[in-house]
Amino acid sequence: xxxxxxxxxxxxxxxxxxxxxxxxxxxxxxxxxxxxxxxxxxxxxxxxxxxxxxxxxxxxxxxxxxxxxxxxxxxxxxxxxxxxxxxxxxxxxxxxxxxxxxxxxxxxxxxxxxxxxxxxxxxxxxxxxxxxxxxxxxxxxxxxxxxxxxxxxxxxxxxxxxxxxxxxxxxxxxxxxxxxxxxxxxxxxxxxxxxxxxxxxxxxxxxxxxxxxxxxxxxxxxxxxxxxxxxxxxxxxxxxxxxxxxxxxxxxxxxxxxxxxxxxxxxxxxxx
Amino acid sequence: xxxxxxxxxxxxxxxxxxxxxxxxxxxxxxxxxxxxxxxxxxxxxxxxxxxxxxxxxxxxxxxxxxxxxxxxxxxxxxxxxxxxxxxxxxxxxxxxxxxxxxxxxxxxxxxxxxxxxxxxxxxxxxxxxxxxxxxxxxxxxxxxxxxxxxxxxxxxxxxxxxxxxxxxxxxxxxxxxxxxxxxxxxxxxxxxxxxxxxxxxxxxxxxxxxxxxxxxxxxxxxxxxxxxxxxxxxxxxxxxxxxxxxxxxxxxxxxxxxxxxxxxxxxxxxxxxxxxxxxxxxxxxxxxxxxxxxxxxxxxxxxxxxxxxxxxxxxxx
Numbered sequence: 122x123x124x125x126x127x128x129x130x131x132x133x134x135x136x137x138x139x140x141x142x143x144x145x146x147x148x149x150x151x152x153x154x155x156x157x158x159x160x161x162x163x164x165x166x167x168x169x170x171x172x173x174x175x176x177x178x179x180x181x182x183x184x185x186x187x188x189x190x191x192x193x194x195x196x197x198x199x200x201x202x203x204x205x206x207x208x209x210x211x212x213x214x215x216x217x218x219x220x221x222x223x224x225x226x227x228x229x230x231x232x233x234x235x236x237x238x239x240x241x242x243x244x245x246x247x248x249x250x251x252x253x254x255x256x257x258x259x260x261x262x263x264x265x266x267x268x269x270x271x272x273x274x275x276x277x278x279x280x281x282x283x284x285x286x287x288x289x290x291x292x293x294x295x296x297x298x299x300x301x302x303x304x305x306x307x308x309x310x311x312x313x314x315x316x317x318x319x320x321x322x323x324x325x326x327x328x329x330x331x332x333x334x335x336x337x338x339x340x341x342x343x344x345x346x347x348x349x350x351x352x353x354x355x356x357x358x359x360x361x362x363x364x365x366x367x368x369x370x371x372x373x374x375x376x377x378x379x380x381x382x383x384x385x386x387x388x389x390x391x392x393x
Numbered sequence: 394x395x396x397x398x399x400x401x402x403x404x405x406x407x408x409x410x411x412x413x414x415x416x417x418x419x420x421x422x423x424x425x426x427x428x429x430x431x432x433x434x435x436x437x438x439x440x441x442x443x444x445x446x447x448x449x450x451x452x453x454x455x456x457x458x459x460x461x462x463x464x465x466x467x468x469x470x471x472x473x474x475x476x477x478x479x480x481x482x483x484x485x486x487x488x489x490x491x492x493x494x495x496x497x498x499x500x501x502x503x504x505x506x507x508x509x510x511x512x513x514x515x516x517x518x519x520x521x522x523x524x525x526x527x528x529x530x531x532x533x534x535x536x537x538x539x540x541x542x543x544x545x546x547x548x549x550x551x552x553x554x555x556x557x558x559x560x561x562x563x564x565x566x567x568x569x570x571x572x573x574x575x576x577x578x579x580x581x582x583x584x585x586x587x588x589x590x591x592x593x594x595x596x597x598x599x600x601x602x603x604x605x606x607x608x609x610x611x612x613x614x615x616x617x618x619x620x621x622x623x624x625x626x627x628x629x630x631x632x633x634x635x636x637x638x639x640x641x642x643x644x645x646x647x648x649x650x651x652x653x654x655x656x657x658x659x660x661x662x663x664x665x666x667x668x669x670x671x672x673x674x675x676x677x678x679x680x681x682x683x684x685x686x687x688x689x690x691x692x693x694x695x696x697x698x699x700x701x702x703x704x705x706x707x708x709x710x
Contacts, residue, residue, distance in 0.1 A: 127607050127625045129617060132517030136529070139514045143536055143588055146547020149557050153550050161555040204443040211440035220437075227444055230452050234646035234690070236666050237683035241455035244462070244676055264451040267444060318538075325540035327649050331667065342540045346649055349546055358550065361543040368539045372531075381534050385593050 147365055154358035161353060173359035183344065183360060190324050190341040193255060197262035198319035201270045204263065206312060209274030214283065228268040235328035238265060243332040253333040261329055266319040273318065273384060277311025314379035321371050325364075463680040479681035488660075492682075493689065496661040499576060500645035500693075503583035504637050510584065511591035511636065516625065518592075519599045530596075537589040545653040548582045549573060552654070574656035582650045587643055591636040598632030599625070634701030641697065642690045662686040 153161060157168035164170070177183060211217075212224060230238065242261055243253055251257070281304060289299035330340045341364065349357040375384055465473040483489040518529045536544065551557045552572040559569035572578055602625060610620050648663035655661070660668070662682055670679035 127602075127617070127620055128513065128516040128520060132513060132520055135513035136517035139510050139588070140529075140532055142510065143533060143585055146544050146551060146582075146585060147536060147539065148547075149550045150543065150547040161550070161553070163557070163560065166560075204447050207440040208444040211437035215437040217434075217437045223441055223445070226448065227441075229448065232642075233452075233456065234642070234663070234683070234686055236646060236648055236663055237687060238452060238456070240666060240670055240676075240679055240683055241459040242451065243670070244459050244680070245455040248458070248462075260447070260451050264447050267448065271444075321538045325538070325542075327540070327542060328646070328663075331648075332671070342542045345540075345546075346542045346653070349542070349549070350652060353546065353549055353553070357546060361546050364543050365539055369535070372535050372538050376531055382530050382593075382596075385534060385537070385589075 150358050150361045151365065153355055154362040156355050156358075159355070161355060161358075173355045174363075176356060177359045177363065180356070182339065183341070186339040186341045186344045187363075189255070189338060193259055193262070193340065194320045194324035197259045197266065197323045198316045200259065200263035201266045201319045202274075202312060202316050205267050205270035205315070206274050209271055209278055212271070213275050213278035224271075227271050230265045231268045235265065235326070239329040239332040242329075253335065255333070255338055258330060258333040261333075262319075262323040262326070265326075265329060266322055269322065270315045270319050273311055273315040273379075274308075276383065277308045277315075280311075281308055310378040314375050314384050317371055317375050318384050321368060325368070459680050460684060463677055463684065479677040480685065483678065483681045483685060492660055492662050492665050493685065495576065495659065496645055496663075496686070496689065497693075499579045499583060499647065499651070499661060500641050502580045503587065503644045504641045506580065506584040507588045507591040507640050508633060508636065511588055511595050512626075512629070515592055515595040515599050515629075518596060519602070533592050534589050536585075541586060541649045542653070544586050545582050545650045548578065548585070548654055552578050552581070573654065574658060576655065576659050578654040579647070579651050579659060579661075582654045583644045583647060586650060587640045590639050590643070594636030594639060595629055595632040597635075598629045602628050630704055631701070634697060634704070638694050638697045638701075641693055645686065645690050645693075662689070 152163055154173055155164045155169050155171070156162045156166070157164065157170035157172065158166070208227060212220065212227075239261070242257065246253060246257055285303050285307075286296075286299045289303045290296070294302070325342055327342050327346055330343050331346075334340055334343050341360070345357060345360050345364075348360075372381065375381055463479060464475060464477070466476050466478075467473050484493070514529070514533060518526050518533075521529060549556065553559065554569070554571070554573065556573070558572065562569040606624065606628075607620060610624050615623070646663055647661060648667060651659065651661045651664050655664075662685065666679050666682040666686070669675045669682060
């Protein structure tokens with residue numbers, strides 16, 4: 122759409138300022154991670170160095186927390202997919218009484234602050250005699266990310282032309298064969314993106330996880346949060362950069378396989 | 394048993410292309426569509442069952458339980474007594490109102506700031522060529538997939554006493570004012586963190602504005618400001634309303650950002666919830682804080698949606 126009648130040249134000018142605003146925290150914290158000094162400073166003041174990254178590689182506490190975060194996020198994302206995709210099939214392909222109510226129900230975790238959800242879960246668990254456990258957090262994340270998985274899966278399935286399955290049936294395939302050999306390869310990228318989105322959200326999330334960390338079980342963003350509250354040093358910046366790098370990799374995969382914008386529910390030409 | 398191959402009758406919408414087959418529709422047997430079987434009526438319910446159960450068990454039940462146990466206290470004799478004590482304690486105190494006021498302030502300021510900042514970039518994206526558009530969208534949305542902690546620490550790096558701004562000011566000989574650990578720092582952080590959501594909402598409205606409309610306005614002699622003010626912005630209103638309804642709850646629930654950028658001297662409801670729950674082990678108070686936050690958000694979002702409906706009916710008039 123080539124024109125400039127609505128905002129014209131002011132678009133790029135103000136827009137660039139906005140982009141700088143949006144990216145600056147990430148850029149600045151990355152710069153700090155390369156400082157050679159032992160306190161918060163910039164590499165151009167005290168020299169460039171990779172010392173904070175080498176130190177990070179030796180911090181077993183941060184490394185363990187990272188592994189915990191990755192496994193927890195992956196497990197909860199898988200669970201989200203397992204719960205959400207069947208529901209999405211129902212919503213995308215069938216009409217039935219109560220459908221819109223159930224759709225609202227499926228989005229309900231979005232309406233409550235994550236902190237409150239986490240607190241409620243903690244209280245219930247302890248009233249049952251259980252403390253906060255990683256398994257409970259896994260279920261917590263799986264449920265809290267369901268609305269995102271649902272939205273992507275429904276959009277993917279709706280886009281998929283079911284007549285292809287009908288054609289496969291007509292040509293002799295069973296329902297299962299049709300699903301596996303025709304439908305799955307085409308909805309694959311969408312499902313993978315749903316998984317990755319659920320993964321990233323769970324990996325990055327603090328307000329839910331913060332109720333579930335114990336001396337024995339730590340999670341990376343929570344650990345970084347508490348660490349930086351008391352002493353924000355270049356090590357915290359290095360951890361931040363590692364997390365940013367990890368996110369960038371996942372973002373690129375999502376963008377290439379599905380499209381970042383569609384993953385958030387927008388489409389360049391789709392109605393939201 | 395071999396499956397008989399039959400041409401599947403076309404849907405009514407294919408009447409135009411169905412040709413002779415469309416006429417045969419009433420006589421041709423209907424093949425079951427893939428995915429729907431003779432148990433088709435109950436199948437959808439089985440498919441949504443895991444979702445219903447998991448959300449109910451992990452999300453709804455704990456919230457209900459928490460609310461009930463906050464409102465009803467079991468006395469020593471085992472009887473349940475309705476009480477609003479935690480709420481009275483919270484809202485009756487100076488601190489309580491300070492929390493509510495600050496939460497409202499930061500959420501409102503940051504929501505409005507995201508709106509103001511998202512508009513120019515959205516309109517740029519709308520007018521950009523497809524490839525630039527894609528790049529801009531990725532740039533604007535990518536930060537949303539980084540952690541709040543990381544982004545907030547980024548702002549600490551910029552606004553702190555040893556940060557970028559302070560360094561630059563000292564370099565030119567000005568004593569840097571305190572920005573970190575003020576409410577303004579929270580506003581800035583929240584604005585950057587939630588800008589992406591507002592851009593997404595605005596985009597869905599802005600992209601629907603047909604270029605023909607803009608051209609027509611321009612051909613009729615409207616200047617840019619007029620096109621913006623009387624055509625483009627009113628048409629973006631649904632996106633603005635939706636964006637505010639998304640960003641405000643998120644900003645009001647802030648915990649990490651308020652902690653890192655505001656510190657202990659700028660508590661909000663989110664920080665108070667965690668403080669009560671984990672540091673003070675006062676779950677009744679924490680629950681009360683959480684419920685107050687939820688009600689606050691619900692009221693404001695309802696007001697935003699009401700404003701949206703009023704504004705839309707004005708446009709239609």
